[in-house]
Amino acid sequence: MGGPNDSNVVGAPGSIQLRNVTAGYGQTQVFSNFDLHINPGEFVYLVGPSGSGKSTLLRILYGTVRAQEGWVLVDGIAVHRLQDWQTDTIRRRVGCVFQTYELLGHLTSLENVLLPLQLAHPRMRHARNYATEALELVGLKEKLHELPGTLSGGQQQRVAVARAIAHQPRVLLADEPTGNVDKDASGEIMELFGQLNEQMGSTVVMATHDEFVLGRYPARAIRLQPGALEVAS
């Protein structure tokens, strides 16, 4: 098949390509031989019922789940080839908003955004400024020094969004980012993603089943069914 290897990074920056990907958990296959191409700077929704593989697809792109077969290119990185100890290479380049926020409870909002910048981006200067700006952008200027436990679900989600966008990634992956917030907060998060997509040219892939978001912010949608892949605009 002649898939790409690590030393031969292919694909345009910000693009996502999957070829003949088979993946799953143990004996359970979630995807079998599917292809996908997302252009740089594109905004794409992953939609489908629970268990259709939206989160799994995002995990494959983020390197959390390894494809059993086929190849996966994200922002020019051959993610399918990454060993466990190499996964930080893709995660430094890609931003990800997790469904369960994944915030460190003993750190403040600012520290939650700042720490990954300081530890995962050794050459980044003025990391504190980037972190503060990201939190201001998601409307948490007044909550910089609050612990996650004292924030509402929506505010915690926004801290997670700030962490994902603070290093201005070329690819942003988001797993139900509006799932636990009200319509106003959903609107703010979507505006933010739109801004990142339009002004900075970031590719955004967002898993959602939020009809409000799908109706108000139309974009290409990839509809997933359990065991099958259907693409619709």
Added chain:
Amino acid sequence: MTFGRRHLRAVSRWIWAPRYAFNVLAYCFRCWRGRAVAWLATAAAIGAVLSLAAGSELFLVLSERSLNQQVRSASELQVFLNDDAQQAQVDQLKSRIAAQPGVRSVAYRSKAEALRLARRNSTLANIADSTAANPFPASLVVNLENPSAAGSVATLAAQDPAADHDVPASYTPAQGKQLSAFLSMAQAVVVGVAVAALAVASLVALVLLRSEIRARRAELRILTLVGTPRPVIRFPVFVEAVALGVAGSVVASLALSYVGDHVVPAVNQYLPFLQLGSAAAAVQIISLTTLVSSVLALGVCSLLVRLPR
């Protein structure tokens, strides 16, 4: 000029490194500060376990040393001479014994001298005084470097015409071997118990460290998810583990010093037959061994922590 610019570029290329090192160290400190109480409790527990292990090891080492000294001081073997032996035969036997490996020196003891010594000995004094004739034979007093040489000297004496045919030596070869074997066994027991004590202490320390790491599993997972390089994630865990080893060893060393300075002299005073002697050198060696082994065991264990993909 070009040389200067090249150097400037090299410096600016690496200028991020100290900042990054500072950030990583700050992160280590923050991790430690957040769990300071749990860390101190773990360090105290590891210190207590290491103290127990090191304390028992100290007494074992001192006992073995005392036993060794007592055996070596008892390494004086007598080859009893036949009353009819000629001086030339005695001299020949003396030089043959002196040539044996493990023999330090050989001296002649006359019948008169043997009688004089017997009169000073509480066990033999009665025999010496009750007979008109001198019942004690002349002998060659062999000073042994190594107690295991007693067997070969006794065998040699038994075959020599100058030696007494019935009781040629104060040790039989079997007794010499027994003595040597006993000493080797005592040393092996000390080494074995030392290894076992350190293994048990390390095992307990590892269990404590593992529970520490379990408590941080969620944090380690999140740091992996946000792209922190694995060595950076492992570094605070490694530093904490090594620090636990050092802190535990310091506690153990303090406890050991107290035992060496106060308990061992008290034992020497109240149980003088044990002859434990000074513990200073043993305390230093055991403290150092405890430090090295605990730091190694905990450091290696912390590197074996499995991180999620």
